[in-house]
Amino acid sequence: MSTELTSIPEEQAIYDWNELEHNAPVFRDNIELCDETLRDGIQSPSVVDPPIETKLELVDLMDKLGITIANIGLPGAGPRAVEDVTTIAKYIRDNKLSLKANTAARTVVRDIEPVVSIQQEVGIPIAAYCFLGTSPLRLYAEGWDVDFLLRQSEKALKFGIDEGLEVAFVTEDTIRSSPKALEPLFRNAINLGVRRLVLCDTVGHATPDGIKNLVDWTREIIKDSGEDVKIDWHGHNDRGLGLANALFAAEYGCDRIHGTALGVGERVGNVSLDQLILNLKLMGAWKNDVSHLVQYTRLVGESTRVEIPVNYPLSGRDAFRTATGVHAAAVIKAIKTGDEHLADIIYSGVPAGWFGREQEIEIGHQSGLSNIKYWLYKRKIDATDELIENIFTKAKAANRTLRDDEVLDIIKRHEA
Numbered sequence: 001m002s003t004e005l006t007s008i009p010e011e012q013a014i015y016d017w018n019e020l021e022h023n024a025p026v027f028r029d030n031i032e033l034c035d036e037t038l039r040d041g042i043q044s045p046s047v048v049d050p051p052i053e054t055k056l057e058l059v060d061l062m063d064k065l066g067i068t069i070a071n072i073g074l075p076g077a078g079p080r081a082v083e084d085v086t087t088i089a090k091y092i093r094d095n096k097l098s099l100k101a102n103t104a105a106r107t108v109v110r111d112i113e114p115v116v117s118i119q120q121e122v123g124i125p126i127a128a129y130c131f132l133g134t135s136p137l138r139l140y141a142e143g144w145d146v147d148f149l150l151r152q153s154e155k156a157l158k159f160g161i162d163e164g165l166e167v168a169f170v171t172e173d174t175i176r177s178s179p180k181a182l183e184p185l186f187r188n189a190i191n192l193g194v195r196r197l198v199l200c201d202t203v204g205h206a207t208p209d210g211i212k213n214l215v216d217w218t219r220e221i222i223k224d225s226g227e228d229v230k231i232d233w234h235g236h237n238d239r240g241l242g243l244a245n246a247l248f249a250a251e252y253g254c255d256r257i258h259g260t261a262l263g264v265g266e267r268v269g270n271v272s273l274d275q276l277i278l279n280l281k282l283m284g285a286w287k288n289d290v291s292h293l294v295q296y297t298r299l300v301g302e303s304t305r306v307e308i309p310v311n312y313p314l315s316g317r318d319a320f321r322t323a324t325g326v327h328a329a330a331v332i333k334a335i336k337t338g339d340e341h342l343a344d345i346i347y348s349g350v351p352a353g354w355f356g357r358e359q360e361i362e363i364g365h366q367s368g369l370s371n372i373k374y375w376l377y378k379r380k381i382d383a384t385d386e387l388i389e390n391i392f393t394k395a396k397a398a399n400r401t402l403r404d405d406e407v408l409d410i411i412k413r414h415e416a
Contacts, residue, residue, distance in 0.1 A: 032068035032256040041260035050303035066288025069100040076111030102127035131170035168196035204238025261300035325368030364401035
C-alpha cells in the first residue's frame with residue numbers, strides 16, 4: 001500500500017492486511033471515471049441546480065483531478081439544458097481540457113437529435129449515453145416486451161451512430177434485468193456499432209457477488225461478438241454499498257466507473273466519486289493529482305446546498321480533527337520525530353497532507369495537557385504552567401470540544 005513509511009525500520013512499518021495474498025495489482029492501470037454530478041447528481045429533489053458559472057468552475061476542477069469524462073446534462077430536457085450543455089462543451093473546447101464530454105439521452109431519436117446538433121455546433125466529440133429501462137418490473141409497468149425494446153433501441157442507436165456520435169447503451173436497472181432481455185439487446189447494440197455498454201444498479205440493489213456475476217456474463221457476450229466493447233459501471237447507494245460496489249466493479253474488469261461528488265443523486269444518491277478517488281489513490285490506482293479534491297467536493301456542497309456531514313471522509317470538518325488526549329499525544333510525539341508522514345497517519349487511515357489538509361488537535365473535555373501545549377505552540381502563544389492549568393480546568397468543566405474563540409477568550413481573561 002502506498003501509505004507505507006520509508007523513514008523507519010521495515011519491521012516497524014505498516015503491516016497491510018489489505019495486500020495479503022495479492023500477487024498482482026488489484027486494478028488495471030487505466031481506470032476511467034465518469035463524473036455524473038452535473039446530470040444525475042442534480043436530479044436529487046433536495047439539491048439546487050448550480051449556475052452555469054459554477055458548473056464551468058466544477059468542470060475545470062474535474063479536469064485538474066484527471067477525471068476522464070463528465071456527463072454535462074440531458075439536452076432533451078429542454079432549452080435551458082441545451083444552453084448549459086452547449087456552454088460547457090464550448091468551455092471544454094476553448095480551454096483545451098483533457099476532460100471529455102457526454103450527455104444523457106433516452107433511447108429515442110428526439111432526445112439524441114439535440115446532442116447531434118450541439119456536437120456539430122461546438123466541434124468536439126460528445127458521447128450520447130442512451131438509457132432504456134430493461135427490468136421485468138419496468139416492462140410490466142409499461143406494457144413493454146423484448147421485441148419493443150429491440151425496435152426502440154435499434155432505431156435510436158442507429159440514428160446516433162449514423163450521425164457521428166459515440167453512442168453508449170445504458171440499460172437501466174441492469175442488475176435486476178433478465179438475461180433473456182439483456183442478451184438480445186446487447187448483441188443487437190454491438191452489431192449496430194455500439195462500443196460501450198453501461199451496466200446500472202439504478203436502485204442500489206447490487207452486492208459485490210451480483211456485480212461479479214453480471215460483469216462476467218457481459219464479458220462473455222462481448223468476447224463472443226469479437227468486438228472491442230468497453231463496460232461502464234453506474235451504481236447507486238440505497239443499501240449503503242455504492243462505494244464498495246464501485247471498487248469491486250473496477251476490480252472485476254469494468255473500464256469506467258460512474259459517480260457524483262458527495263454521492264448526490266436520486267433518493268440516497270450515487271457512488272461518491274470523491275470517496276472513490278480517495279480510495280483509488282490510497283490503493284495506488286489513481287496517479288493523478290488530488291490536491292484539488294477537497295476544493296471540488298466543497299464547491300459542489302456549497303453550490304448545490306448540500307451540507308457536508310462533519311464526519312464525512314476527507315472533506316468533513318472532523319476528518320482530521322481530534323480532541324482526545326491519547327490520540328493527540330501520539331500525533332504530537334510523531335511530530336517531534338520530524339517525520340511529517342508518520343504524524344499524518346499514526347491515527348489516520350488517510351494522509352491529510354496528500355489532499356491539502358492537516359491533522360488538527362483541539363481542546364475539549366477528553367483532552368490532556370499535551371493538547372493544550374500543542375494548541376498554544378501552533379499559535380505561537382507563550383505556554384506558561386498557569387495558563388495551561390487554567391485552560392485545562394475550563395476544558396474539563398465543558399461537555400464538548402471548545403471552539404477556538406472560546407480558548408482565545410480564556411487566554412485573554414488570563415492575561416487580564
